[in-house]
Amino acid sequence: xxxIKGSEVAAKVLAECQQDIAALAALGxxxxxxxxxxxxxxxxxxxxxxxxxxxRDLGLHSVKLELPAETTQEELLAHIxxxxxxxxxxxxxxxxxxxxxxDESAVVLAIDPRKDVDGFHPVxxxxxxxxxxxxxxxxxxxxxxxxxxxxxxxxxxxxxxxLGRSMIVGKPMALLLMAKGKGGDATVTVAHSRTxxxxxxxxxxxxxIAAIGRPNFVRAEHVKEGVVIIDVGINRxxxxxxxxxxxxxxxxxFDEVAxxxxxxxxxxxxxxxxxxxxxxxxxxxxxxxxxxA
Amino acid sequence: xxxIKGSEVAAKVLAECQQDIAALAALGxxxxxxxxxxxxxxxxxxxxxxxxxxxRDLGLHSVKLELPAETTQEELLAHIxxxxxxxxxxxxxxxxxxxxxxDESAVVLAIDPRKDVDGFHPVxxxxxxxxxxxxxxxxxxxxxxxxxxxxxxxxxxxxxxxLGRSMIVGKPMALLLMAKGKGGDATVTVAHSRTxxxxxxxxxxxxxIAAIGRPNFVRAEHVKEGVVIIDVGINRxxxxxxxxxxxxxxxxxFDEVAxxxxxxxxxxxxxxxxxxxxxxxxxxxxxxxxxxA
Numbered sequence: 001x002x003x004i005k006g007s008e009v010a011a012k013v014l015a016e017c018q019q020d021i022a023a024l025a026a027l028g029x030x031x032x033x034x035x036x037x038x039x040x041x042x043x044x045x046x047x048x049x050x051x052x053x054x055x056r057d058l059g060l061h062s063v064k065l066e067l068p069a070e071t072t073q074e075e076l077l078a079h080i081x082x083x084x085x086x087x088x089x090x091x092x093x094x095x096x097x098x099x100x101x102x103d104e105s106a107v108v109l110a111i112d113p114r115k116d117v118d119g120f121h122p123v124x125x126x127x128x129x130x131x132x133x134x135x136x137x138x139x140x141x142x143x144x145x146x147x148x149x150x151x152x153x154x155x156x157x158x159x160x161x162x163l164g165r166s167m168i169v170g171k172p173m174a175l176l177l178m179a180k181g182k183g184g185d186a187t188v189t190v191a192h193s194r195t196x197x198x199x200x201x202x203x204x205x206x207x208x209i210a211a212i213g214r215p216n217f218v219r220a221e222h223v224k225e226g227v228v229i230i231d232v233g234i235n236r237x238x239x240x241x242x243x244x245x246x247x248x249x250x251x252x253x254f255d256e257v258a259x260x261x262x263x264x265x266x267x268x269x270x271x272x273x274x275x276x277x278x279x280x281x282x283x284x285x286x287x288x289x290x291x292x293a
Numbered sequence: 294x295x296x297i298k299g300s301e302v303a304a305k306v307l308a309e310c311q312q313d314i315a316a317l318a319a320l321g322x323x324x325x326x327x328x329x330x331x332x333x334x335x336x337x338x339x340x341x342x343x344x345x346x347x348x349r350d351l352g353l354h355s356v357k358l359e360l361p362a363e364t365t366q367e368e369l370l371a372h373i374x375x376x377x378x379x380x381x382x383x384x385x386x387x388x389x390x391x392x393x394x395x396d397e398s399a400v401v402l403a404i405d406p407r408k409d410v411d412g413f414h415p416v417x418x419x420x421x422x423x424x425x426x427x428x429x430x431x432x433x434x435x436x437x438x439x440x441x442x443x444x445x446x447x448x449x450x451x452x453x454x455x456l457g458r459s460m461i462v463g464k465p466m467a468l469l470l471m472a473k474g475k476g477g478d479a480t481v482t483v484a485h486s487r488t489x490x491x492x493x494x495x496x497x498x499x500x501x502i503a504a505i506g507r508p509n510f511v512r513a514e515h516v517k518e519g520v521v522i523i524d525v526g527i528n529r530x531x532x533x534x535x536x537x538x539x540x541x542x543x544x545x546x547f548d549e550v551a552x553x554x555x556x557x558x559x560x561x562x563x564x565x566x567x568x569x570x571x572x573x574x575x576x577x578x579x580x581x582x583x584x585x586a
Contacts, residue, residue: 125422126415129468130460157489165471167423174467175422178458178483187494189482190471196450201480204497 002151002263004230006143009150010273013281014058020284021059024293031287032061033091033117033279034083038076039069039099048095054276060283061088069099076102077110084112090290091117091283114290117282119172128172131179134289136282141173143274144209144230145183151263153207153228156185161202163218163251164211165192169232173209198222210251218252220260229257229264232271295444295556297523299436302443303566306574307351313577314352317586324580325354326384326410326572327376331369332362332392341388347569353576354381362392369395370403377405383583384410384576407583410575412465421465424472427582429575434466436567437502437523438476444556446500446521449478454495456511456544457504458485462525466502491515503544511545513553522550522557525564 024031033055037048048064055062063086065079076098083092092115094107108116113123119136127135137145148155160177164170170190177186191201192212202208202222208229210218215235223229233251250267258264265271287293317324326348330341341357348355356379358372369391376385385408387400401409406416412429420428430438441448453470457463463483470479484494485505495501495515501522503511508528516522526544543560551557558564580586 122416122419122423126418129418129422129464130415157487159489159494171422171468171471174483175464178464178485185485185487187482187484187488189480190467191480192471192478194450194478195480196452201452 001258001261004147004151004263004265004270006147006265006270006273009147010143010277012150013146013274013277014054017058017277017280017284020288024284024287024291027291027293029287029291029293030059030061030088031091031284032063032086032089033093033283034063034065034086034089036065036067036076036079036083036092036094038067038071038094038102041097044095044097051093051276051279054280055283058280060280063089071099071102073102073106076107080107080110084110084115089115090287091115091279093118093279115286117279117286119282120167125167125172128175136285137176137278138168138172139275139278139282140169140211140232140271141176142278142282143271144169144173144232145176146278147230147265147271147274148207148228149183151228153263155183155207158186158206159189159204160186160207160209161189161191161205162209162211163191163202164213164232165190166211169209169211173211177209212251214251215249216251216253218257220253220256223257223260225260226262227260228262230271231265231267233267234272294551294554297440297444297556297558297563299440299558299563299566302440303436303570305443306439306567306570307347310351310570310573310577313581317577317580317584320584320586322580322584322586323352323354323381324384324577325356325379325382326386326576327356327358327379327382329358329360329369329372329376329385329387331360331364331387331395334390337388337390344386344569344572347573348576351573353573356382364392364395366395366399369400373400373403377403377408382408383580384408384572386411386572408579410572410579412575413460418460418465421468429578430469430571431461431465432568432571432575433462433504433525433564434469435571435575436564437462437466437525438469439571440523440558440564440567441500441521442476444521446556448476448500451479451499452482452497453479453500453502454482454484454498455502455504456484456495457502457506457525458483459504462502462504466504470502505544507544508542509544509546511550513546513549516550516553518553519555520553521555523564524558524560526560527565 113121119138124135178188211232231250231252239247345357406414412431417428471481504525524543524545532540
C-alpha cells in the first residue's frame with residue numbers, strides 16, 4: 001500500500017511556484033493574493049492566517065483584509081472593486097462562509113474572473129466544463145488531480161467514483177477527470193446521498209474521490225482490492241483522550257480501508273496541504289496571465 | 294416495452310408554449326427568435342427552415358438571417374450585436390457549424406446570455422452546473438430529461454450512463470441528471486471513447502442516454518433487461534433500397550435492443566422533435582424573463 005503524502009507533493013508544487021516567482025521577479029513582477037475575511041469565525045480566521053503566512057513564506061505580495069462582522073454587502077463589494085482595480089493584486093479570495101447578511105453568490109460574481117483564484121466565478125466554472133485551460137480550477141479538486149498524477153495513477157479509462165456533488169469539490173472533480181487529456185479521460189460516476197446501493201457502486205471503482213464530509217463513512221465493504229483513494233474529508237470528531245478533546249479524520253475509515261488500497265491519502269497530511277499549494281499556483285497563474293508573462 | 298414517442302411529447306410541450314404565448318399576448322408581448330445561418334450547407338439550411346417554420350406555426354416572431362459564406366467574423370458579430378439590441382428578439386441562435394473562418398466560440402460569447410436559447414454561452418453553462426434555474430439548458434439534453442419525466446421514469450437514485458461527453462449533449466445531460474430535485478438526483482456515469490469494458494459499464498445502467506453519433510453502436514449485449522433508453526443519435530446510413538438512398542438511424546441498434554427495454558425512444562420520432570420544441574420553450578422563457586412577465 002502506497003501512502004500518498006500530500007505534504008510532500010504540496011512541497012513540490014510550492015517549489016515549482018518558487019521557480020515561477022523567481023522568473024516573474026526577473027521581469028519585474030510579483031504575484032499578489034488578497035484574502036478577505038468578514039467576521040471573526042475562529043476557523044475562518046485560522047485559514048486566512050495560514051494563507052497569508054504561506055504567501056509571505058513564498059515571497060508573494062499578500063493583502064489580508066479583516067473586516068468586522070457588521071460589514072455591509074455594499075462595503076464588501078466596494079472592497080472587492082478596489083482589489084479588482086489594484087494592479088499589485090492578481091488573486092482575490094473571500095473566505096467562506098461569510099456572515100448570513102452577505103449574499104455569497106453576489107460576492108463571487110463581483111470578483112474579476114481573471115483574479116478568481118478560487119475558481120468559483122461562473123466564467124471559470126464554464127471554462128472547466130468547456131475544457132478551456134485558461135480558467136481557474138477550484139483548488140481542492142485541482143489538488144486531488146495533481147496527487148493522482150504525482151502518484152503515477154493512470155486516470156485514462158479508469159473507473160472513478162466521486163462521492164459528493166458539491167460545486168466546491170464533487171462536480172469540478174468529475175469535470176476534470178472526464179476531460180480529454182492527461183489526468184482525465186476517466187469514466188466518472190458521481191454518487192451522492194440519493195445513490196442507491198452505494199457500496200455496489202463504489203466497489204466498481206478503480207479510484208474513489210471521497211468528498212461528502214461524513215467522518216469515516218467509507219468502510220472496507222465499500223471498496224475493492226487495489227483501489228486508489230483520495231480522501232477530501234476534513235472532519236472534527238470528539239477525542240476525549242487528546243489534549244484538544246478532538247481529532248481530525250477523513251471521510252474514509254482509514255485503518256480498515258487502507259490495507260485494501262493500492263494507494264490512499266492520509267488525513268491529515270493528504271489533500272489538505274494541496275489545497276493551499278494549488279491556491280498559490282493559481283495566484284501565480286493569474287499573475288502570469290494578467291501581466292502577459 | 295414502452296415506446297417513448299418524442300413527437301407526442303413534443304406536441305405537449307408546444308401546446309404548453311401556446312398557452313404561454315397567449316398569456317404573453319394578453320400582456321402585449323410576442324416572443325421572438327432569430328436564427329442566423331452563415332453559408333449554404335444544405336443540412337444547416339434545412340434545420341434553419343424547420344425552426345423558422347415552427348416559430349411561424351406557433352405565432353412567434355421569427356427572424357431568419359441567411360448570410361453568405363463569405364461573411365466575415367466582424368460582420369457576423371455586428372449582426373449579433375444588432376439582434377442583442379433588438380427588443381422584438383428574445384432568443385438568438387447561430388446555426389452550427391459556421392464556415393471555418395468563423396471563430397465559433399467568439400460567436401457564442403457575443404450572444405447576450407439572456408437571449409442564448411441554445412444554452413451554450415458560458416454564463417448558461419455555469420448556471421447549469423450551479424443548478425441556477427434562471428439559465429438556459431441546451432435543447433437536446435433538456436428534451437431528453439422531459440422525455441424521461443413524461444414517460445414516468447424515476448431518475449432519483451437511478452443509475453444513469455450517459456454515452457458521450459460533448460458540451461452539446463453529454464456533459465449538460467450529466468449535470469442535469471445529477472442535480473438536486475425532480476428529473477435529477479440520479480447516480481450518473483459519463484462514458485466515452487476511452488471507457489474500458491464499456492458493455493460492463495452500460496449493463497449496470499437503469500437508464501442509458503446514447504449520444505455518441507455512431508450508428509447502431511449500442512447492441513443487445515450492452516444493456517440489461519428492463520433498461521430505459523433515450524437515443525440521441527441521428528446518423529445517416531446508406532440504404533440502397535430506399536428512394537433517397539439513405540436512412541436515419543440512432544446510436545442504438547433498435548431492433549435487437551428494444552425487446553430488452555422497459556422503454557425506448559425511436560429514431561426518428563424520438564429526441565429529434567423534442568430538440569426544436571425545447572428551443573421554442575427556451576425562447577418563451579427568454580421572453581418572459583426579458584419582459585419581466
